[in-house]
Amino acid sequence: MSTQETIIAASSAYPKPNQTFQYGTAGFRMKADLLPSVVFRVGLLAALRSRFKGGQYVGVMITASHNPPADNGVKLIDPLGEMLESSWEAYGTKLANAASDQEVADYYSQLEQEFNLKPDVEAKVVVGCDTRESSPALVDALVAALNSLSIKPNDYGTVTTPQLHYVVRCLNTQGTDRAYGEPTLEGYFTKLSAAFKGLMKGKSTRTPVTVDCANGVGGPQLGLLKKYLGDSITIEVTNEDVQTYSKLNYQCGADFVKVGQRLPPSITSPQPLARYASLDGDADRIVYYYVDKSNTFHLLDGDKIATLAASFIVDLVRASGIADFNLGVVQTAYANGNSTKYIEKLGLPVVCTPTGVKHLHHAALAYDCGVYFEANGHGTVLFSSDALARIQEHNPNTPAESSALKNLTALTELINQTVGDALSDLLLVEVILAHKSWTPDQWDSCYTDLPNKLEKAEVADRNIYKTTDAERKLTEPKGLQDQIDALVSKYSNGRSFVRPSGTENVVRVYAEAGTKGEADELAQKVKALLN
Ligand code: NG1
Ligand code: ZN
Structure with missing residues (x-):
């Protein structure tokens, strides 16, 4: 059979539902029962992408992150562990929407020709999935697509999204001077734990940190990581039930805590000033929180993590004696206004x-x-190859410089530089707090968050909302931004913006103001403009 014929035969087992699909911010994401045809076609796209990249490995992750248990999703990972290059998202969208098996095969061949892909360049694809009930069947759909092209994917089983990003980068850099690590989970755990232990050497024993794993893949993986960490840290794992599918992200996890600005109900009697953290369903996001002595909840979100990491790294670079080192912070419109002011003050x-x-x-x-961090806790720290080389080649002049340099080097190993990684970020925060001997309230006191509220509005068509200025302003529908501005001007420290979600069929409304009551009110008033 020709490739076209094998694709058509295999594709016929995964008929496309009557639905339009779009490769969005997080790949394709929706109710899992709509996804088999999409995942099959993403398998074909992955093969094309790998061949386009000269036969380097690409990754396919099956997950819907913080979304409810009935959802699932699929996204592609590029050779260095980055997200799929944007220009390819459109090919994915077109393939997913092809009306027939014949059209799927035709579009596959068209792309093959367009990119002049040679038959002798073999595709290499790795796959991983989260713990959802629907994940194994979707992996099967992916494997079926690859098998129709005579490709045997490398299946890493149930892994966190950042673990798969790590593995992809390792596979493509093996044996080069950019080698990133062993392309195995053991390699991942060994790399993180060795760096962590080095950084914690000589630090006095810390109180335990409690980690809510959203009943997702982070639970078992954190359980494994703990074995590698030994007694260098005490981590108490909660919400780690991956057997009861309905519990995933339900009343727990990073999104629940961030959006609701409250404890997961499973933490019934929080200890004042103890450290708590929540991961999301695929463990690429983390937020911290604590209750103070009067039992009031305080969130330490992605913005707080970014500022903590940035100031710590700046200090380490200075203490190492490295000059002319430029460090910058990247945020989105959801970053708390006071976090931005604080970074500017630094x-x-x-x-x-x-x-x-x-x-x-x-x-x-x-x-x-x-x-870079999103306020919701998704983020990491990137060191340029030039910066890594300078760190490596730097000659410290004093024992203090030498010790700072050693820590800086270990930090570059501890941080997953492919993508935001909740497990790596957890260890990063723990290291910094240990070095500063900080309790969570001391960390929190760097700046006070402006009260804020995130809302979502169901609208008939979210595509009519067009934004500019990094999504902080609407250009369409005409006149709406003026109405928002008029509302905002009535509040001290007011700020609000509206943008269409890239992952859900909703429009998001964000508001900040001087008090919590005002922030909630402003969000409600702006939301009311949308109906
Ligand atoms: P959308 O649905 O586009 O707002 C959400 C998050 C993003 C990002 C993506 C991908 C918020 C407000 N939005 O995007 O930050 O994490 O999901 O998972 O948290
Ligand atoms: Zn996630």
């Missing part, structure tokens, strides 16, 4: 990009060290 450059990690990641590459 004298660091700060930029705002549209929502979605690919935008932040790209902007962070402009610095020797780019710290």
Whole structure:
């Protein structure tokens, strides 16, 4: 049979439902029962992408992150562990919407020709999935697509999204001077734990940190990581039930805590000033929180993590004696206004990009060290190859410089530089707090968050909402931005914006104001403009 014929035969087992699909900020994401045909076709796209990249490995992750248990999703990982290059999203969208098996095969061949892909360049694809009930069947759909092209994918099983990003980068850099690590989970755990232990050497024993794993893949993976960490840290794992599918992200996890600004109900009697953290369903986001002595909840979100990391790294670079090192922070419109002011006060450059990690990641590459975080806790720190070389070649003049340099080097190993990684970020925060001997309230006191509210509105068609200025202003529907501005002007420290979600069929409304009551009111008033 020709390739066209095998694709058509295999594709016929995955008929397309009557639905339009779009490769969005987080790949394709929706109710899992709509996804088999999409995942099959993403398998074909992955093969094309790998061949386009000269036969390097690409990754396919099956997950719907923080979304409810009935959802699922699929996204592609590029060879260095980054998100799929944007220009290819359109090919994915077109393939997913092809009306017939014949059209799927035709479009596959068309892309093959357009990119002049040679038959002798073999595709290499790795796959991983989260713990959802629907994930194994979707992996099967992916494997069926690859098998129809005579490709045997490398299946890493149930892994966190950042673990798969790590593995992809390792596979493509093996044996080069950019080698990133062993392309196995053991390699991942060994790399993180060795760096962590080095950084914690000589630090006094810390109180435990409690980690809510959203009943997702982070639970078992954190359980494994703990074995590698030994007694260098005490981590108490909660919400780690991956057997009861309905519990995933339900009343727990990073999104629940961030959006609701409250404890997961499973934490019934929180200990004042103890450290708590929540991961999301695929463990690429983390937020911290604590209750103070009067039992009031305080959130330490992605903005607080970014500022903590940025100031710590700046201090380490200085203490190492490295000069002319530029560190910048990248945020989105959802960053708390006071976090931005705080970064400016530290004298660091700060930029705002549209929502979605690919935008932040790209902007962070402009610095020797780019710290990027979404307020929801998705983020990481990137060191440019030039910066890594300078760190490696730097000759310290004093024992103090030498010790700071050693820590800086270990930090570059501890941080997952491919993508935001909740497990790596957890260890990063723990290291910094240990070095500063800080309790969570001391960390929190760097700046006070402006009260804020995130709302979502169901609208008939979210595509009519067009934004500009890193999504901080609407250009369409005409006149709406003026109405928002008029409302905002009535509040002290008021700020509000509206943008269409890239992952859900809703429009999001964000508001900040001087008090919590005012922030909630402003959000409600802006939301009312949408109906
Ligand atoms: P959308 O649905 O486009 O707002 C959400 C998050 C993003 C990002 C993506 C991908 C908020 C307000 N939005 O995007 O930050 O993480 O999901 O998962 O948290
Ligand atoms: Zn996630």
